[in-house]
Structure formats: structure tokens, C-alpha cells
Amino acid sequence: MDRGECVSLLPRVCEVLRDSGRSLPDDTSLEKLLDWFSGLTEAGGSLLEAHPCLLEFISTVVNKTSSDPDVISFALKLSGLIAATEDGFETLQERSVLDLTFNQRHWQEAGLWEDPCIRIGWIQGVRSMLQHSKALGFFVQADFIVPLLQLQTDSSLFVAAAANQTLAHVLLFFQPALSAGCNGTVKSQGSDTRTREHPGVTTAETDHDYSAVLVAISEYLKGSLVRGEENTRLHQSRQILKLLALLLARAAPPLRDKLLRTVADPLEELVTAGCSRLMPPLMDIVLAANSSSSVPDQRVTRLLSSMLNTNKPADRLRAAAAFLHSGHRDTVHTVRAVRILLLPLDIITGQTQLGADTSEEHRFSMVEQLKSKTTCVSMVCVCLTNTPQITLMPPDLLPCPLVVIVSAVLSLLRICCGDSSSGGCAEVFRNVIGSGKVQKCALEVLACLSSSPGVKDELTEVVTVLIQYLNDPDSDPTVIHKSYQALVKWMSVCEDLSSVTDLLRRDLSEVVRKRVCDMRWEVRDSTVEFLGKLAAVPKSVEETRDGTWPGSCSSAPLLREALQDPESYVRASAVAALAQTLARGWQQGAALTQEQTDIVSRLLEILSQDTEGFARRAVLQYFIAWFSSRASHTSPPSSSTTSSSSSSSSSSSSSSLLVNSVSSILSLGSADLDWEVKVHTLELAELLLDEALSGHRGYRKGPETPPALLHPYAVVPDRTSTLRMQGAESDSAGALSDLVERGVVSALLSGLVDCDRPVGLKACQLLITLRDTICPPPLETLDATPATATVARVSCELPACGWGREIRKILGANKCDKAKEADVAGETREEGKGEGNDGVSVCEMLRSLGLDARLDVLSQSSDHVHNSPLSLLQDILTASAAHTRQDMQPGQEVIVDCY
């Protein structure tokens, strides 16, 4: 419906743009317009056919150099977009718009070329146009390569980057045609998908054009890479290196080979010159060249070697890091890179077994760098962040066993705390002592190293150092957090914790008890979180699980205490941790303890009274976790009978406590102010639905078939057949009344009319599932069996106010439509119902709520109206109207806040 309106509005919009480009609602309007057009083109339509007014628009704008530069730029980009198809290209050429539009001299003479937005419009226009050989011909004929190469070093970074992209595009997009024609080498399709899109019509003309472009670019690359003045050179070289990286990453072998042959020597010269600022882009090139070929190229290998051998320690380190991350497993260079990366660690910790870079010269220059605080911290961090990568190497490529790396990291951590028994370089110590950044990096690495083979021997040391960190009063909250993470990681990976039992019992318990009382809520939060995670650590450590073990039930009192924490995050974490700690009890279906009862009542108190959403959300998640763990551990019901009675059978166990609390949770949760709490409430309701309905044929769990994608009537035949089964019918009635009784239906209904869209959506999906599974079709369409009648009789009560009133309103509105012809008596009965608290038939209500239509509305994002092209066009017109009407002062602009 929009499209027609858009077509009719566009000419007026074009008119507005042509005349008063300045009165646009905001500076993204043109971009949005262009996005819309590219969307249309990508969908396969012809822009000019759909919107003939565009041709007129372009030709007027490019002829009128007094137009607003933004509009001209827009016209340039639009022309490129239109010319991307051969038809569009021809049309533009026939109307001789193309020549003028992309005539750079035309814009220069008009004095507009100075404006970067014109240049970028021009570049992007050219870039979009270059999708077929005719465009390439036009490109070569007009000699666009010269300005494009100039723009590559443009003062505007955006222009320069766009020029680079375009240059790369020309060479890459048309490359297969070249490989067949010119060199006679085997034609390669390359990995680029667009080369395949390309018709591949390799006429001699195209080949000729392409080789002209290739020659021009190659000459330029060769000539400018190391030439020029010192200050301009850096910028230019960097741009060229970027271009080369773009090209080499996607070039097929012939093109890559040619390029490499052209630039290998200048590149080597650059590497030897040792300009630090060019090192990252140089490395990109090496990696790009390496990644696009399966067989390592000699020249690239040589380049890589010289980069890994450069004199500046920081560059060398970065090069080594980049190499390792590229994922190449070239033995010689990998070994080299690893040795380089381990050098800072070696120097600081004095751990010579690391087998790091042994060159005296390298070591000396590195020590010098490490003596300066800023470079030291950054270099150590580079070293550390790459250490996990190193541990993934095959053992034969490593200069030392992994356990040595672990012990070096531990030494470093000790040094950071001011404790140094190792024989490292004392002058460097002062730079890392107390450095939170290094500590965090090292702790992360330590956590990663836990799963490496052969490192378990260090467990005692690791736990000692981590407890030291947890105990250190100067440890930053984030450092403490990372220490906890590392500890959990090591404890969960190591099967045999017997060697650290004492440490854990005595020191860790002590420090944890202290940290739950910490002044900083972040620390309390991490501690509480840690206690939860510790409970989930695999169970092979039974011997440590007595009263003093921090992960055991002894942590429950600490967590219960934390439920009263003044900080809501901590309360939330405490709830979550309690869930993890008590999970074992639920799973074993143990008898109810006083502690559990206390916790549940405390949680209900939080849910009803806590002022912060986090804690209340956590409570819901607690019950969700409990409910799911219970569901997964009670044997799946073979028939619906067991399912409905399972809740009442285990009255003595903890699950009866859960079942008993569910209805209060649902009613509290759905009345919450926080939408996330409400969504979680609905998730809990979903679990209850699952449990009640899982025996029914035709019941599908929500997540597997998102109702939004499902055709609303798709399940009807299935459902009918289910409902015809006598036995299932009566169970349906039982299940339904059970759901009503537990408050599930009320929760869903109140969610349906909630003002928060996610809540409404979720509730609507669940209600549809319920309706489709359990409710019989309207009585008049099927033969009413006694069972269907039973189901239909299940009713629920709607409260007189709040969501009850809303639901009644919807029902009333729908009823009104139907009851227009109905008798007066019926209507009065309906009204009477609205006032009192009489039961309403659930099935009837589900059918009458118009759920499917509601789902459609709720599925759309809330801003879908404002993001449509129609709205954009209307905005532009309105803004221009406002502009002309107000007769504004020059300089005054209409500012419409789109967001």
C-alpha cells in the first residue's frame, strides 16, 4: 500500500530537493533515501522504470551547479546506482547525463570539487556504476583512473578511503576476465562471490580496458610506495599499503602474483627503513598475501622474516602478535614469533626456561623499552594477551613446556604485588608493581592456561597466588573478579584437588568470608557470584565438601546474608548464587529443610518488596531454574495423567514447596512494574504450560515453532484429531483448570494487555499455544462431545479492574461486532458479566480475544511506522513546507529530531 503512495510522492520530493535542498528534515535523510533506492535495485527492480522522475531530477541537478552540494553528491551517488545496471547505464548515456555527471572538470570549474562531499559522491557513484564491462569501458575512456589515484591521498580521510575501495573494486571485480585473456594462465574464479555474479563476458575490449587499469595502478604503486617527501610520504605510503592489503586479500593467483612482483622490492625497502607507523599496515599486507595463497610465496616469506627481525622491540612484538593471530602455521616463523612474544615475560620474571628470543641485541633493546613505564605496561600486555594463542600451538612449535609459561605468569603476578623472589630485571619491576592492567591481563591468561595439558602440577601455586590476590587490600574490584574467575576455572578443570584442600578450606574460606563484607559492592558481588559458580564445580571433589569448604552448604548462610545487601546487584547475584548452590538439593529431590522454606519466603519477600528490578528478576530466574531442574529430573510423563498429578504426589519433598509458591510468584511477577520481571514471569508460566500440556498431541513448545512465523490456521486439522480422542479431552479439561487454578491463565491474560510490547508478545504467543492445544473449536463448527463440553466449561475469573477490565473491553468490542444482530437479552447478560466477578469460559475467551491479529501487531517493531520510506518522503515534504511557510531568516534551520 505504501509503494503506490511513494511513487506518487517521489516527484514532489525530487522537486523539493532540486529547489531547496537545505530544508531537509535532517542530514541523514538523503542517506536514507539512497538506502531505499539501493534496496529497490537489489530487489531486482529498475529504478528508472519505477520512478521515471529520477532521470529528470539528476539531469537538472547536475546542470545546475548552484544546487546544494549535498544534493549534488546525492545525485552523483544515485546516478551510479542507476548506471549499475546496463539498461540504466544506457539510458543515462542516451540522455547524455552520464558524461556530465561524472565529468570531474565540470565540478572543478564550478568550484564545487573542493567540497569533500562532491568528491565522495563522485567516487561512490563511480564505484556503484562499475558492475559491468560497459561501465569499465566508460571508466577507461574517461581516464577516471588518474583522478581516482589522486584522490587516494585526499586530505579527507573518508574520500581517501572511498577512493581506495573503488580502486580495489575495479581490479578485483573484473579480474577473471583478465586471467583468461591476457596472460593465458588458467582462469580462476577466485573466492569472491561478485566475480561469479559478473557475466564473465570477456570481450577483447574489456580485457584491453582492464589491462590498462592494471598497468596504471601497478605503475602508481611501484612509483609512489617509497618516493616523495618525508611528511607526505607517510600518509601516501599508508594509503597505498591499505590498498594493497585490500587487493592482496582477495586477488586470484595471477593478479596477486603480478602485484607482488611489482611491489615486493619497495615493500622490503619500507620494512628495512623501519618506520614504526607503517608497521601495522605492512603486517596487514603480509598477512593478506599469506592468507590468499595456499603455497607461501617466497617474497612474502622474506618480507615476514624481515618484519620479525626489525630492530624496534615494539614493532617486532606487534609483528609477532599479528603473525600468530593470522593462524598460519609456518613452522619457522611461528617458532620465531613465539620466542619474540615470550621475551618480555622472560626479562621481567627471569624465567629463562621460557626459551624466548635469545639474541643479545634484541634482549638489550627490549630491556631498554621495558624500563619506561608506559611502553613496559603495553608490551607486557601484548605479550600476555597473545599467550593463550601460544598455548594452542602444537607442542613441537613451542620453545618450552606450557607449565613453564604458567609458572612465569605466576611469577609476574607475584611481582605485580611487590613480591619478587624470582631473578628478573629489578629495574622493570617498578613499572609493573601495582599495575591493574598487567594484573588483569595476567589473570585472564592464567584462567586460559588452566585447560592446557600438563599444567596441573602448578595447581597449588596457582591457588596460592590467587588467594593472595583475593586477600590483597589493594586489589582492584576487577582484579578480584578476574581472580575469582581464574580460580573457578582451575578448580573446575582439575579433577584432583586434594593437594589444595587445606588452602581452600582455610585460606579461601577466610578470604571469602572477608570479601562478602567488603565495602565495595563490586567485590561483594563478585564474591557472591563466585560462591554460586563454585557450587557448580564438578563433584569429584567430595572429600573437600564438608562444612568448611567454601563451595558447600557453608556458603548458604553467607548468601542468605547477602540477600539483605543494600546494593541491588549484590542481592540479585546472591539470589542467582543461591539457586546454583541449592540446585543439587532440588535434583536429588531431598526432603524439605527449614532452610529452604526460609529462603523461599525471603525470595517472595524480595519479589514483592524490593525496590530494584535486578533482584526481582533474579528471583524469577531462581524459580525458573528450580522449576526446570525439577522438570528435567522427574521422569517425563508417559501420559498426561502423570503430568497433572506429578505436582501433588511429592508433597513432602522440596518440589511441593516450589509448587505451592508458584501461584504467588505468578501473581506477584505479573503485577511487577519491570517489564523484564514480567517476561520472566511469562517464562515461568511457559514452563508450567509445558508441564501441563506436554502429553497433548499437537502441543509444540514455543521456542521450536515461533508462533509469529506460524500460519495461524496451520494446526487446525491436527488439533481436531487430537480433540476427538476421548481420553485426552477430559485431561485437557483437568490441565486447563489446573492452569487456571495456579494462576497461569491470569498471568498470560494480564501479560496480553501489558503496555510493554515484549510482554504482550510473549503472552500472546503462549495464549495462542494454549488455545491451539487445548481449546476445542467453537461448538457450532464441530460435533460437541461431552469432553469438549467439559473443556469449554472451564472458566476463570477476571478481576473487576486493571487487566481484567482491559480484557473485558477487548471481549466486549469483539462481542459487539458479532452481537449487532444478536438479541437484547444476550447483550444485557454480557454487561452483567462485565461488572461482577463471574467466571468466563477460558476457551471462549481465547477464541474471542483476536489473538492472531494481535500477534501480527505485536510482532512488528515499535518504530516500523517511522522507518518506512513513505514516512521519510513525508518528512522531507513536511520539512520543506515548514521551511517555506515560516519564511525563515537565513541561517536558521528547522531541526527535526528524528530519534
Next chain:
Amino acid sequence: MKLYCLSGHPTLPCNVLKFKSTTIMLDCGLDTTSVLNFLPLPLVHSPRLSKLPSWVSKDGAVNLEKELKECAGRVFVDSQPEFCLPEKELLDLSTIDVILISNYHCMMALPYITEHTGFTGTVYATEPTLQIGRLLMEELVNFMERVPKAQAATCWKNKEIQRMLPGPLKDAVDVWTWKRSYSMQEVNSALSKVQLVGYSQKVELFGAVQVSPLSSGYSLGSSNWIIQSHHEKVSYVSGSSLLTTHPQPMDQSSLKNSDVLILTGLTQMPTANPDGMLAEFCSNLAMTIRAGGNVLVPCYSSGVIYDLLECLYQFIDNASLGTTPFYFISPVANSSLEFSQIFAEWLCHNKQSKVYLPEPPFPHAELIQTNKLKHYPSIHGDFSSDFRQPCVVFTGHPSLRFGDVVHFMELWGKSSLNTIIFTEPDFSYLDALAPYQPLAMKCVYCPIDTRLNFHQVSKLLKEVQPLHVVCPEQYTQPPLSQSHRSDLMLELQPPPMPYRRCSVLNLPFRRRYERIYILPELANSLVPSEIKPGISVATVSAVLHSKDNKHTLQSVPKPPPAPPSKKRKRVMEEPPVVQAPKPLLSGAVPLEAFLATLKKHGITEVKVEETADGHILHLQAEDTLIQLEEDGTHIVCDNNEPLRTSLRDLVLRFLQKL
């Protein structure tokens, strides 16, 4: 300029500066660590302490049954505790003109100096320093006097005996100079010599130097001092802090351009960050209370305790300690808590502004109002009836040798539920606990020292750029236990001058200028002439008059009017006694121009010879030499006065006259 160092304790300094005819004592700190060698003074009879065995040397030769007792392998002196005083022999202390006090911790030795050395000068301190210092002294006297010990142990001090004692008694130095506490009378007399000053107030000392206190940010009224003459500036930096606690922030900019900066009172705990320690304090406190134990905090009655209480005020609710009673027990508890609230002008800005609201600057007022914090002069009296456990007790003395804290140590030491948390950095906690061993109580060491750390001080020095820095030798090398920590020492260029107890330093700068005043009438008579743009010079003849270190130029007294006697008249005809001074010359003779002028005057045969200082012109025809040098011109010509005169005039043409 000389500096006499009377104390070896870097945070309890006592130095004497001789600067321009004044003798200034900088601080008067009392080293109380000596009390750790003594047995605690229990408030109520302690069977445990009284039953300690006497120490007998291994061979049984030495038996000081009454003086030395043994406890858990260490030997203690059973006597009234004694303190280590500042050095008294290094210079005659009666010559001291003034004593400048930087904070209340650094004045505890004042009565020893002012009362027993013949001191007749003045003591300068800020008001909070005086008042709180008085409280601390009062408290000390009270602690000592309420538990009198009949005997004073002296035999152990005998050199022969001391040598045979086990450490640390064996290594204690100058034990003969150790003194018992002063009396209240001496305190009052000493403090009567204090004159109050305000921040930035300038006090003239004999016209020679000016001293003025600057806020140092460490405690209420704590100051650094600037001692300056017109052309020299010495800064004395004692305990200073850059942390935002309760006192006024540190005034750093006034320390700029010092010739010498004397740096003392850096943090005693360079590796312990006060924030971390405060957090540690709170969590240990909460942990103990939650487990049903009591917390004992041995502390001074002023200073960090205000911050601790403030921190706890915020923490109490967080840690759900709302119902736990907090007791502050000190003979001066009440005054200390009240004083802190009234020194508004000495507080940080944040707290100052509260004074104008109906809200006390420190939240401990609210703790007192809500009965969460209760204070008592001692454990006797009201306290014993109000006492409820578990609780938190703040009480002195941090050395655990005297004061109410001794009682709580005896009371709570046996239970592992209780915790003692050390917050004062002045004493080694292990030494403090030694006479209480074996101890079941948990000990936590959270020394909170807000004074400058090495990182902060090097930044400060970089900013204020003193020419020379003088500091205790402890600051010039890393701590003994952490010799690899090169970050825990002062690294400066030029290196700081270290001092130790009894050092006498010649401060490395010399007075070069002195300010002289010119009387208005004399100034009126001056005729300045400009020699360079902006610089004018005038000659002056006057009489220099010096009094009270002030120098004044006065006009030369006119000769008395001549009496109308004939004889005298004749005298008057003689050339006057005071001749008008000859004009002074300045400038240089340009060689080329001078040669040209000579040529113009017919002197053509000139041989120019270059010398180290200038040129020698040989006028060959006239057989005359002209030496042109940087600071003089000589014309050497024999017996040709007219030629000399005309040459002189030619030279004078090129010079300016004043």
C-alpha cells in the same frame, strides 16, 4: 646555614635550623617506640601479668628479678614506660629562638625541651594543633598517672648488663636518655609558650626571617612551614597528605622556588594504600561482628579515628551492623569528638560548608545522637554498666602498653572470635602484641597512613622544584625488607642530602643578596640614567644603617652649618670634604670606530695586537700604548700629558657616563 638533626625517627622529627642569625627548631617529636620494651600497665590487676617469671640469664649470673620479666620468649622491663627524647647534647637548646610545630603528633616532646633546657623562646602552632596536642598529652599523662608504678627500673640500663640481655633490649640505643612521662604541670607550662598562628600568616623573627605555616592536608591544623628571608627560602615539609580526608587540602604552590626543602614525615607504610586499608578494616570488622565476636581498635584519640568513624558511618547500614554498639574510650574522648566539630576553618571545603547548615561537619555527631557511638573517659564508671557485646571498641594507646586497651586485651585475648585491628602505623603490631602471647584473638594489621608516599612526593617535588632536598636517610634507599623496590625511595637529581640522628648538615647554599631600604628623601635625590632599555642606574652616596637585621641607606648628614667665624670660612674655601663623585663609565670601545677617530685626529700609524682580554694599540709615531680591555682601558704614554688627555677624551666619547 646549618641543620642539626636531633631525632632519627623520620616521622617524628626534631631538627634545628640555623638561618641568618636565628635558631629555629622544626618540630619536637617524641619517639614512643621505646615503650614496646616495657610490660603493659594493666588498669585492673592482671593475674597473668603479675605471674610472669623473672628473666634470668642463661648462666644465672644476671638476675634482675624486679626489673625484667619474661613473656613468650621475650624480655620486658617491668617499670613505668619511658620514651626516647630528642638529642640534647648536639647544641645548646637554650639558644633556640622559636619552635615551629607542624602537627599534633610532632609536638609530644615539647615539655622536655621547653621545661628542662633553659628555653626562653616562643612556640608557634595552629590552634587545632595546640588543642588536640594538649588532649594527646593530657591523655598520655592520664594513662601513666592513673596506674602508678612504685619502682623505676634502672639497673638493666647498666651497659654491662644491657649487653647480656636478649634482643631487642640489647640493641636499644641511648637507654640512659630515656625518660618517664612528663606531668600535667609541665604540659601546661610548655603549652603556655605556644603562640597561635593561622595558615599563611606571616610571623617576623627579629626582622631577619619570616615564617609562615601552610596547610599540609594531613590532620586538623597540620602545617608545613616556609622560612624565608628576602632572598632565601627554606620549606619545611612535615607530615603532609594529598588525600581528601577531613583537613584542608595541602597547599603545594607556596612551596615553589625553595632553595632548600626539608622533607620529613612521609608515609610509614609505603606499600599500604589507605583506601585499601580502610576497606580491609571495614570488612574485617563486619566479618567479626557477624560471627559474634568483638572488635578492638587500638588508636589515638584524634586523627584517623575521625575518618574511621566517618567510614563506618556509611558502612554500618551496608553491612547490617546497625545494632552493634561502638565505644570510644579515652580520657579525652568527649573533647576530641567535640573539638573536631568546631574547627570549621581548618576543615576541607566540603566539611566547612556543612558548618553553615544545621548539620555537623563530621557524621560522628549523628552516630552519637542515635546512640550508635558512645564515648567514655575510661572503662570505669558508666561504661561498665552500658557495656554490651558483641561490640567495637576504639581506645588507646596503640602501643598496647598503657591505656584502657590493655584491659580489653586481657579480656578478649583468649577468644578466637574476637579481633584486634591495628590502624595506627607507628608501632610494629607484632612487637605490640608480644607481651600478650599466646593470643587466641585474631589480629588484623591495617595501618592507615595518609601521609605522602614516594610516588606522590616525587610528583610534588617535580612540581615545586626545590634546588636542594634534605631528608632522613631512610628515604634514600629502599626498605631493608624489600631491597628490590626501587620505587620505594626518593630518586632525585641532584640527589637528596640524607641525615640521621645527630647529623649536622651544612646546607649547600650561600647567601648572596641582602635587601636594603633607601629612605624617601635619599631616593628623591637619585638621578637614574638608562644604560639599557628598562635598566637604569644611579650612583648613590649614603650611610648604611643596620638594626634588627634591617638595613637602611640614609642620606649623608650635612656638615653642620659653618659658624660665621673667619677661621672657619677659610676652611670652607678648601675643597669640600665630600666631593661630588666622578661619573661612572660604562660601555665598550668599539675598535674599528676608535681607529677611525684616531685617524681623524692624525694618528695613523697604529699597530693592533689582539690579546686574551681585548686589544693593544701601539701608536708607533707617538710611542704610546692603549690597552683596550673588557673592564679597563689604559693609556701608557710617557711624559706627554696633552696627548694622554686628548686620547682619554677620544676614549670617553665612546663610553656612557652616569
